[in-house]
Amino acid sequence: MAKKKAKQAKAKAKRAIPKAAPMRKKAVRKAKPAAAQGKMFTAEVTTAPCVPKIQEAVQEWRKRDYPGITDTTEKLLNHWFFNDHFLPNGQRFSYHPFQREAIETIVYLYEVAGKFRSKELIESYSTQKDLRLLQYDLFPRYCLKLATGTGKTKVISLAIAWQYFNAVEDPARFAATTLLIAPNVIVFERLKNDFEGGRIFTQDPVIPPELRIYWDHQSYMRGEPERAHSQGALYVTNIQQLYEARSRPDAEPDALQSVLGPKPRPNLDEPDPFFERVLERGNRVLVANDEAHHTHEEDSEWSRTIRRLHEGLEAKKQPGVVQLDMSATPRFSKGALFPWTVYDYPLKQAIMDRVVKRPFKGVAKGLRERRSDIASQKYQMYLTAGVKRWQEYRDKLMGFRRKPVLFIMMNSVADADEVGDYLRSKYPDEFGGDKLSVIHTDTTGEVRKKDVEEARLIAKEIDDPKSPVNCVVSVLMLREGWDVQSVTVVVGLRPYTSKANILPEQAIGRGLRLMFRGARVGEESTYQETLDVIGNDKFIKFVEDLEKIEGLEFDTVDLDKEPPKIEGIYPDPKKLDRDIVLPVISPILTRKTTLTDEIAALDVSKISVPTLPKKQDDEAAKLFRYEGYDIITLQKMIEREYKIPEVGTSQEVIGYYAKRIASTLKLPSQFAALVPKIREFLQDYAFGEKVDLDTPQMIQAISSGVAEFVTEKAFVQVLRERVVQQNEPQLENDGLPVSSTEPFPWSKSTLKANKTVFNLCAAGNTFEYDFCRFLEGASEVVSFAKLSEDYLHFSIPYIDSRANLRAYHPDFVAVTKDGVHHLIETKGREDLDVQHKDRAAIAWCENASKLTATQWVFHKILQEEFTKLKPDEFEDLVALEPLKFS
Numbered sequence: 001m002a003k004k005k006a007k008q009a010k011a012k013a014k015r016a017i018p019k020a021a022p023m024r025k026k027a028v029r030k031a032k033p034a035a036a037q038g039k040m041f042t043a044e045v046t047t048a049p050c051v052p053k054i055q056e057a058v059q060e061w062r063k064r065d066y067p068g069i070t071d072t073t074e075k076l077l078n079h080w081f082f083n084d085h086f087l088p089n090g091q092r093f094s095y096h097p098f099q100r101e102a103i104e105t106i107v108y109l110y111e112v113a114g115k116f117r118s119k120e121l122i123e124s125y126s127t128q129k130d131l132r133l134l135q136y137d138l139f140p141r142y143c144l145k146l147a148t149g150t151g152k153t154k155v156i157s158l159a160i161a162w163q164y165f166n167a168v169e170d171p172a173r174f175a176a177t178t179l180l181i182a183p184n185v186i187v188f189e190r191l192k193n194d195f196e197g198g199r200i201f202t203q204d205p206v207i208p209p210e211l212r213i214y215w216d217h218q219s220y221m222r223g224e225p226e227r228a229h230s231q232g233a234l235y236v237t238n239i240q241q242l243y244e245a246r247s248r249p250d251a252e253p254d255a256l257q258s259v260l261g262p263k264p265r266p267n268l269d270e271p272d273p274f275f276e277r278v279l280e281r282g283n284r285v286l287v288a289n290d291e292a293h294h295t296h297e298e299d300s301e302w303s304r305t306i307r308r309l310h311e312g313l314e315a316k317k318q319p320g321v322v323q324l325d326m327s328a329t330p331r332f333s334k335g336a337l338f339p340w341t342v343y344d345y346p347l348k349q350a351i352m353d354r355v356v357k358r359p360f361k362g363v364a365k366g367l368r369e370r371r372s373d374i375a376s377q378k379y380q381m382y383l384t385a386g387v388k389r390w391q392e393y394r395d396k397l398m399g400f401r402r403k404p405v406l407f408i409m410m411n412s413v414a415d416a417d418e419v420g421d422y423l424r425s426k427y428p429d430e431f432g433g434d435k436l437s438v439i440h441t442d443t444t445g446e447v448r449k450k451d452v453e454e455a456r457l458i459a460k461e462i463d464d465p466k467s468p469v470n471c472v473v474s475v476l477m478l479r480e481g482w483d484v485q486s487v488t489v490v491v492g493l494r495p496y497t498s499k500a501n502i503l504p505e506q507a508i509g510r511g512l513r514l515m516f517r518g519a520r521v522g523e524e525s526t527y528q529e530t531l532d533v534i535g536n537d538k539f540i541k542f543v544e545d546l547e548k549i550e551g552l553e554f555d556t557v558d559l560d561k562e563p564p565k566i567e568g569i570y571p572d573p574k575k576l577d578r579d580i581v582l583p584v585i586s587p588i589l590t591r592k593t594t595l596t597d598e599i600a601a602l603d604v605s606k607i608s609v610p611t612l613p614k615k616q617d618d619e620a621a622k623l624f625r626y627e628g629y630d631i632i633t634l635q636k637m638i639e640r641e642y643k644i645p646e647v648g649t650s651q652e653v654i655g656y657y658a659k660r661i662a663s664t665l666k667l668p669s670q671f672a673a674l675v676p677k678i679r680e681f682l683q684d685y686a687f688g689e690k691v692d693l694d695t696p697q698m699i700q701a702i703s704s705g706v707a708e709f710v711t712e713k714a715f716v717q718v719l720r721e722r723v724v725q726q727n728e729p730q731l732e733n734d735g736l737p738v739s740s741t742e743p744f745p746w747s748k749s750t751l752k753a754n755k756t757v758f759n760l761c762a763a764g765n766t767f768e769y770d771f772c773r774f775l776e777g778a779s780e781v782v783s784f785a786k787l788s789e790d791y792l793h794f795s796i797p798y799i800d801s802r803a804n805l806r807a808y809h810p811d812f813v814a815v816t817k818d819g820v821h822h823l824i825e826t827k828g829r830e831d832l833d834v835q836h837k838d839r840a841a842i843a844w845c846e847n848a849s850k851l852t853a854t855q856w857v858f859h860k861i862l863q864e865e866f867t868k869l870k871p872d873e874f875e876d877l878v879a880l881e882p883l884k885f886s
Helices: 002-016 051-063 071-081 097-113 118-125 152-169 185-203 209-214 239-246 254-260 274-281 301-315 347-352 380-400 413-426 449-461 504-509 537-550 573-578 596-600 619-623 631-638 650-664 668-684 696-702 705-723 766-777 834-851 863-869 874-878
Strands: 027-030 044-047 141-146 175-182 217-221 232-238 284-290 320-327 341-345 358-363 405-410 436-439 471-475 487-492 530-535 556-558 567-569 589-591 724-726 744-746 749-751 761-763 781-786 796-799 805-808 812-816 821-827 856-862
Touching: 051 097, 051 118, 051 341, 071 097, 071 152, 071 209, 071 650, 097 141, 097 152, 097 341, 141 152, 152 175, 152 185, 152 209, 152 232, 152 284, 152 320, 175 185, 175 239, 175 274, 185 217, 185 232, 185 449, 232 239, 232 274, 239 274, 239 301, 274 301, 284 301, 301 320, 347 537, 358 537, 380 405, 380 413, 380 487, 380 530, 380 567, 405 413, 413 436, 413 471, 436 449, 487 537, 530 537, 573 781, 589 796, 596 668, 596 705, 650 668, 650 696, 650 705, 668 705, 696 705, 705 724, 749 766, 761 766, 761 781, 766 781, 766 812, 766 821, 766 863, 796 834, 805 834, 821 834, 821 863, 834 856, 856 863, 863 874
Parallel strands: 141 320, 141 341, 175 232, 175 284, 217 232, 284 320, 358 530, 358 556, 405 471, 405 487, 436 471, 487 530, 821 856
Antiparallel strands: 027 044, 567 744, 589 724, 749 761, 781 812, 796 805, 812 821
């Protein structure tokens, strides 16, 4: 019965969806300039057919501050991307810009554009006219292409939270249940490490504080039984567990199960398979596929399993599936990207942004194969070069408490075993015993079953400095799931063929992840990590295929003449007399959880706004001016952003206003308190006289975009400052010594300086370099330090222009001979939040001075003024002051 049903559906789909001619032209996306990268990048990079136009639409939508989304989604985006976050260990955390763009893209397509089929995506956004459409285009399906090592799991966690929190209010449209599928056990183990016990949702800033009360969510790893019922649930498994459970001899056909329910388990101690449990929860289900390049074959068991779930939900009159595919290489066998790819962050851009290591092709004089049937002799030159390079990385990284790993890929199991034995005997101190591991794979790159447990443990522990493993030898490059950070040298000694079904990015992808996690990336990155790729001619040819696909041209490195360049910044034990201790003060600013009393005491008669027009052509409309706009210009600017749903009463309009204002202030519980104040404002003051809001004319007047824009902005401006509560500052401990900064790598400018506790003064730009040199030369300065934003956990809280609680990181600290301590900000350009930061820094210095026996003073030094003055002494610098605020 099930087979007959599937054939009917397939035939119907073929009739309904026309097939077009083959693809003829590739979509092209311009790459960002990369002058500093030498010859590495070509001018263009190909992308999926829908990506360019989708990204244009998303960027325009973002500029307009996300119109058309739910209030819940607005809270989530604001929390994720407009607040500063810190991990439990005090380390600063922020989502990468491309992670933000990825989640914004699916939010836009799902909530705003309403594109729920691959056919709709192609018709609306494709830059190619002739594309072959999906045979089974049954439910929303989006693919996000994110380069290896760029944090796809983070995006998955945000997508789960976005769907879940919206499903609390709208379970038919959004998914409270997620099924997260891995292609194999190794990938499952990686996902388990992030999601088990809901770990990623508590360690990362996924859940906004104001929504935490609604987080009723359980995370289940494969094999775990159902716990107490929760509103939302995440089920994490590998695909084999799903379809193997469905293919048991006693499994009932889908049609029969939809009528009778699943067959009772013979062993009641075993948990139900996830498929039936997800189906039982009903409503909409988010299916997230990790390493989803496996899903392009519509007749594969993976794709069939998802369709069976969708059909099972539909049979129960439930909304069905939303599918999210995540992959670095979502390509068909001939290389074309999946047409349902909606976002593309390619390897090329990831390298430019320093989100992953930058690969170099290692070359050396006389590097060649020898004539021998014994692998270690045949490839001895390559092995020696790889070991030597690994030793150079080891010596350079020793001071950073990091351990590099050498990765070697061989042509056969016998070769891998022989090379492993050779390295153990030749280099017993480095690779003897458990310091080297040989992991066998089959001809497709999957770890052999008997080696899975060892591979799983190594992948889990190898990045720990305590792990003994320095070298891994394998047949083929290990595939998905081997996502370790410590690989610095890859030695490839085998050809790659289509039989292996491995793409070029997968070949070097296992070594791309950054070793120094958590530091800034992109333009603010201070260090470029590297990966050296060494191999015989056939392997290097394979790497060059990747260069063609990604529009890259990797630089070469002379292994004999160019050692790894890793400049270290660290506190010098011989210079501890130059140390400076920063007071640790309890936060003086916290967000209030309620404004009920403040709203009740609000005098709305004092809210100053231009008189709102009752009609479009009345006198008030002619005289209307707001923030430099006349009424026509303002209407055009906001007509898309402010469109009130169809309403019948003034109370509905006021309720909508109250909900918007409470959402903007991130205080949803204040809805009821706002309603009477908004009514009073509109009824008695906004229109220049008292009006009856319940007449049709006035309902139309208050429903206009201009009325909403002015009212919402006026109330937010009045209440925003009251959201923040001033607390009495206290010293939390003995202080934070600058010398507690963790050692960190640096590839920008440095200056040798005697007055700093560090071995070198790190300068992020020319201005900072000149300022370091000035402080070193100023006779009044006793000691100074450039403060690291990433490796010294010091910041000052402030409230930004959006009423978000943020963290300000000053640039320098200095001590002068009179004992005064100076907190210094060097500023090249000003942004919207500079004054907020300045006020917070001044307040911090005042409190630090009161709470300690030391005077603290804040200085902001503008680059233009500093360059003009060319000061020699610190007192000259102070001449650029004082800071003045209204």
